[in-house]
Amino acid sequence: MQIRFAGNAFSPTNASGRLAAVQVRGVNVALTNLTVLAAEAGGVEIDGGGRRTLEDSLIAGSGGTAVRVDNGQAIITDTGLIGGQIGVLVDPGEQANVTGSAFGGFSDVAVRNDNNTFANAIFLGNWWGSPGGPNDVSPLDGVLNNSPAGEAVSDYDSISDWLTKPQP
Numbered sequence: 001m002q003i004r005f006a007g008n009a010f011s012p013t014n015a016s017g018r019l020a021a022v023q024v025r026g027v028n029v030a031l032t033n034l035t036v037l038a039a040e041a042g043g044v045e046i047d048g049g050g051r052r053t054l055e056d057s058l059i060a061g062s063g064g065t066a067v068r069v070d071n072g073q074a075i076i077t078d079t080g081l082i083g084g085q086i087g088v089l090v091d092p093g094e095q096a097n098v099t100g101s102a103f104g105g106f107s108d109v110a111v112r113n114d115n116n117t118f119a120n121a122i123f124l125g126n127w128w129g130s131p132g133g134p135n136d137v138s139p140l141d142g143v144l145n146n147s148p149a150g151e152a153v154s155d156y157d158s159i160s161d162w163l164t165k166p167q168p
Contacts, residue, residue: 020045020068024052032056039063043084046094047071054079066106069094076101078167086112087151090121102127102166103134103151110134110151111159118158125161128153133162 020042024031027050034057036043043059043066046052055077059066062084067074069090076098081087087103087110090096094115103110103126110128113121118141128134132147134157141155153159 020065021062023047026050029053030055034058035060037061042066042068044068045070046074051075053077058082065089067096069096073097080104081110086110088112088121088123090114093120095120095122097122099123099125100167102163104129106151108152109154111153111157113154113156116156118156121156122158123153124158125163126159127163127166131164134159 021036021039022044024044024046025048030053032055036059038061040063042064043062045068047070049072051073053075058080060082064084065086066081066084067088071094073095077100079101081101081103083105085108087106088096088098090113092114111121111123128150130147130150133145133150134153135147135150136143136145136153138155
């Protein structure tokens with residue numbers, strides 16, 4: 001499924017008119033081969049509790065966040081997260097586990113974990129735009145990885161075993 005130019009819906013409860021192109025609500029939902037291109041606001045929003053799986057997908061050119069975990073757990077595999085402001089945003093108390101995916105072209109950060117624990121944001125075996133991995137220059141969480149060519153990440157992201165070249 002391909003979704004393009006979505007995410008604009010003015011209503012009395014949404015005066016800004018900006019919505020995620022795909023809002024995933026409900027328990028234990030799996031999305032495969034989803035493509036979201038040029039969404040006005042966010043690409044995919046995980047909401048409503050439960051476990052959501054996103055695999056073999058592409059979220060590119062979002063006007064805001066590619067994937068926001070607002071309420072629940074996101075399991076993301078083999079997905080391209082390209083362009084926009086933030087790649088994956090993990091709200092307080094929520095969880096994301098991302099593997100075998102690629103990050104590139106974010107103006108803010110590729111990963112923003114709004115929790116103060118590594119367990120909520122697990123990002124293993126991903127491509128960060130550089131063989132040196134992601135750029136984590138903040139000492140707040142005790143982890144540093146100075147890789148200016150890599151995508152920036154926030155604190156308290158469990159990031160290791162990154163790929164040294166993009167997957168085919």
